[in-house]
Amino acid sequence: MSHADDGWGAPYDEQTYVDAYDQLELALLEPLDRVLEKADIEQFRPKFKNQQDPKTDKKQRYRKKKNGDDEWRDVLYGFGTSDESDFSDHEKRKHYFQPPLQVQRNSFVKNTLMQFKRNSQVEISRLAIMGCGEMSLEKGLCEYFGSFGTINVISVDIDPVSLSVGQQLLQKYLTQHGDILSSETGLPVLMRSYLGDILEPDHRFANVDAIVSLEVVEHIPLEDAKKFVNNVLGILLPRIFIFSTPNHEYNAVFGMKPGEFRHDDHKFEMNRNEFSCWLDELRVSFPHYQIEEPHYIGMTNGYEDLSGASQAAVCRLQDDLSSTLPQDITPYVTVGHVACRLGSRLVAYNLVRQALLEWLDKTEFHEAELKKDGYSPYWNFAISHILHHLHAPISFSATIDEKVAIKYIQGMTSHKVHLNCVNGVNGIAIPQNQKKADLIATIHRNELN
Ligand SMILES: C[S@@+](CC[C@H](N)C(=O)[O-])C[C@H]1O[C@@H](n2cnc3c(N)ncnc32)[C@H](O)[C@@H]1O
Ligand SMILES: [Mg+2]
Structure with a gap:
């Protein structure tokens, strides 16, 4: 296999590619542990408060059709989807954010991983997404897998309905963008999904190159959320870990009262100082990780003093440590697999x-x-x-x-x-x-x- 020096995707020779393709086909033949009941992707799933059924909200529907935001996003990011599931309630007020907040978070991850790959000169061959929900990030990253050098993506969530919806949306995305993806340089990518509780570490998520967990921790009671992060930094030991959570102070921009949570399902929300203090604690407990100052994502004109709607942490493994989690610790069950046929x-x-x-x-x-x-x-x-x-x-x-x-x-x-x-x-x-x-x-x- 030959490697490009600049890290922008390796020009693979045919044999490497077809071998990878062959392995991929074999992997796709492996039986799943469980086949999920197929969720109806057309059905609106009101998970959180403030969510209105767009079928009954004419104004919203009109905006959805007419808003140039969607088209602009599709062109720029190739996100090519106006799936309802890509936006949770506050993000539906997308006139606040251009591009939409979820797209900005996905972009943040893309840029951080790209920079990490360039600086470390090591491929992000295995990428894990924990609390993947409806797989918006997976879709958003597909076209960059070649640049990252990714060949395996593993996603886990505790909610079978979100997973089923995510699998369907991902498959739809891969089919619709098959032409573009097949023209990208890169090896084919096996994308597997698992049903599981991220509080329990699973050997298959240990020693991966990157773990990403966007807007998940606040859905778990704080004590457990801390346990999850501790498990990642202390047991799973990815080379890079990126996680994000809402900046509670930013709720003012949405006209919310102080103390009111952005979603009904949130168990906690942190202000900037609290998040920053959490990262300080993590620096002390996990000195083998270099943890950057918080990153803020999603700014709105006139609210610069509140920094951003989401706050994200980027933790990079400093030492050459490997996880010792035993191989037989595999509590998650496989529920899906699909191929992203790059190149x-x-x-x-x-x-x-x-x-x-x-x-x-x-x-x-x-x-x-x-x-x-x-x-x-x-x-x-x-x-x-x-x-x-x-x-x-x-x-x-x-x-x-x-x-x-x-x-x-x-x-x-x-x-x-x-x-x-x-x-x-x-x-x-x-x-x-x-x-x-x-x-x-x-x-x-x-x-x-
Ligand atoms: C707000 S959604 C974020 C989804 C996705 N990360 C994104 O950025 O679009 C939070 C997700 O975390 C999942 N989740 C919450 N607790 C979990 C747990 N203990 N184990 C696995 N997933 C969990 C939920 O099912 C939900 O899909
Ligand atoms: Mg949330």
Whole structure:
């Protein structure tokens, strides 16, 4: 495997890619511990106070359709979703935040991980998301997995309904963005989800490169929230841990009374000083972590003195410590897995190119086989004969569509070869006057890097 020096995604060779693809297919065949009851993603789930059913809130619905915010976000971030579940109540008042707060939090994580990868020069190959909810962060990070060097994403939540919704939204996102993702550089990523209580450490979440937990701790009683963070920093030992929680002081911006929590489900909310003191405590208890000053996310004009709507901690492991959590401690159950197929397009293109060159080398063009039903004589070959020369496991080659392969061939031969489908058989036409050596030279000249 070759590595790019700047850390912006490694240009993987075909073999590395197809091997990874093969392993991924095997992993996807593993049975799940439990299959979740499929939640209705159309159904509104009022988890928190102040949430109004958008089906009955015409003004809100209008804003949702018309708000340029959504489109702007989709273009800029490729978040491509206007799923209700991406916004909890205060964030629905999204005119406060541009882009929406959840998008800003996801971006904060993306930037922090990108910087961490660049500075440490080590790939974030395993990423864990704890209290993943409806998997907004997973969707938001997909297109950067190649830059991070990620190959495994594991997510856990205690709520089966959120997980089921998250799985469906993630699958929808991966399908809708399949084209873009397949053009990104990177290895395919296995994304697994688990049902479990994050208060219990699970060996599969130990020694990962990064753990992220956004807006989760405040949903657990403070004592337990501290236990969770202590477990991460003392037992799971990720190389980087990022967690966030609301800045209670910021509730004033939403017109809330002092002491009133942002969500009904919150067990506590911290003001800036309290959060900062918690980080001080953590620095004392876990000296092997370097813990930055709090980061604030989500600013609103006119409220700069309140810093930001969310406060986040970034903790980096300083020593070369490894978790000693025994392998058989696996309380979480697997409930889903899905693949983010990064990089498949370039690999497919290169495999088709190799197959075409090999086929050209082995194939004789006989005068007797010339077709003479057009303007000028030509040879017709079924694409399947060429794809027979693909050097890739069936799991990968099966994903290469014949018509797409012909498009690639037209491109790499500077359109000296034409599409020719006869009686439903996808094929190519090579004009008689087209010299084989010239064709091979053109393919070499057009090599994509
Ligand atoms: C406000 S949501 C945040 C979801 C997600 N992190 C995000 O940023 O969109 C909080 C999530 O934490 C989950 N949660 C709360 N307590 C948990 C626990 N003990 N173990 C696992 N997940 C928990 C909830 O089910 C919920 O999905
Ligand atoms: Mg919350």
